[in-house]
Amino acid sequence: MADSSVKAAVEGVTVAGGQVSGAATVLRLVLGRRLQDLRDAAGISFEEAGRALDVTHATIRRMEKAQVGLKVPYVEKLLHIYGVTDPQEVDAFLDLVREANRPGWWHRYRDVLPDWFSAFVSLEAEADQIRAYEPHYVPGLLQTEAYAAAVLRAGMPHAHANEIDRLVALRLARQELLARKQPPLLWVVLDETVLRRPIGRPTVMRAQITHLIDSVASAPHVRLQIMPFSAGLHPAMYGPFHLFRFPLAELSDVVCAESLVGAAYFDQRDDVSTFREALDRMCAQAAPVHRTEAILSGIRKEI
Template structure:
C-alpha cells in the first residue's frame, strides 16, 4: 500500500469485503480479466473493487458471487447485507467539511481495531486529549480556520474518544516523549487539566501509557509520530499510519509494518515502565 489514500476513503468493512471477493475469485481460478468480462467492465474495475478503491455496487457483487460459485441463497444475501452496510458512510462523514479524506481512513481503522499502538513526540494523542487542549492544538495546526471550523474539529475528536468507553473497546498502548508534557499548550491551566486527564487514563484497564524521558537518550523512532492498528478480522493485516503536514501514508506490507513494530517494541523497552507513569505524571503536574 504505502501511499496516500485516494478520495472516498473506504470503511474497514469495505476493505474486508474486497479481500473476500479477491479470495473467492482466486479460489474460482479466475483472472481479473475474466471477472471483468462477466461484469462487462475492465479488469481495472475488478481490481479496484478488491482494493476498496471504489464502492461495491450490489448488482456487481451479486453477479460476481454467482460467477465465483457462491450459490447458497443465505450466503449470498449475507454478503449483500454486509455490502450495503459497507457502503454506508461512517459517522464521521457528516464532518467531511473539517475532516480530510486521508484522515477519514484513520478514523475508520481506529474504530475497528482491537489494538492501537502509537508513538507521539509532539502532542497528547487525540483519544486522550481534553477539549481545551484539543482546541489549542487544532488552532495551532489550522491557523487560518474559522472558530466554527475549530469547534467542529473538536467535536470530531470528542466523538472519537467515545471509542475507549464502549463495550469491546480496543487496547490503547501509547509511548509519549517527555517533550509532549514539557511543551506549553494553551497555558498552565490547560496543561494541568491535560495531565490530570492522563493520570485518570492510567487507571483505565484498556489504556497503557509509557513516557520516554529525556534521559533515555536517542531511540529508534525519532523521525516522527506513527500508529499501528491490529484487528480481530483475519482478512486485515496490521496497518501502520504515518502523518505529515499535507497528508498521510498507510502501510500494510509485512516488511514495512514489521519495521514500525520493531521500533515501537524497542521504545517500549527503553521507556519508563507503564506502572510508573502515574507517579511520573504526578511529579510533572506539581511543576506546572
C-alpha cells in the same frame, strides 16, 4: 467453486451487534479481502474479472483493497463469475455490501473531515488494540477539550472558529470508544517533548496532564509510557504513527503514518512488522507503565 466457499466469506461478519457493526471502511476491507480470496480460488485474473464488468483491472484491485465503494451489481456479477450460485449465500454477501456503503457515525462531520481521516476513524472504531508513538502532542483519544482546541488552532491557523469547534467535537466523539463495555487496548509511547512543549495556557497543560494521570490510573485498558530525553535516539524518530489490530482474523494489522498533508496506510506484512518492531523496541527503552503516573505528576509540578 462450491457455494460453501462463500459461506466462509461471510461467516462471523454481522451487520448489527457483531464484530463490524459500525465502521463501513473496515467492513469494506473484510469484503474486499474475501472477494480477493474467491477470485484467487476461482483462478481468475484481475484482467479477466475487469473484462467481465467492463472495467479496468485497476478497478478490481481497488475494490479488493477497499479503496473504492462496492457497487452491488458489480459484486453480484463477480460472485457469479467466481462460482457462487446459492441465492442465500449471494444475498448474505450483498447485504453486507449495502451495510458497508452506509456512512459511519462520523459522516455528520464530513464538512470538516478530510477523506484520509475517515479511514483512520473507521479503523480506530473497530480495532481491539491500538498502539501508537506520538512525538508531538497527546493523541486525540486522550486529549482534553481545551488542549484539542489549542492543538487544532496551531495546526490550522487559517481555519474559522466554527471549523475548529466541529473538529473538537469530532475528537471528543471519538473518545467515546474508550468508554465502551469492551474498549480497545490503547497503548501509547509518548515522547517527553509532548509534555514539555507549552500548548495553550499553563492551565491547559496542567489539566491535560491531570487527565492523562486519571486515564492511566482508572482505565486498565490504557497503557501510557513516556520516552524520556535520557533514552537518546530510538527507532521511530521519523514521525508519529498508529498500529491497529482487529478481532477479525481476515484483517491484517494496519499502520497509519501521518504527515503534514495526509497519511499513508500500510498493511503488507513486512511494512507492518517494521513498525511493530520499532514500537517493541521503544516500549523497552521507555519508562515502564508503573512509572508513568510519577513522571506525569513531576512534570505537572513544574508547569
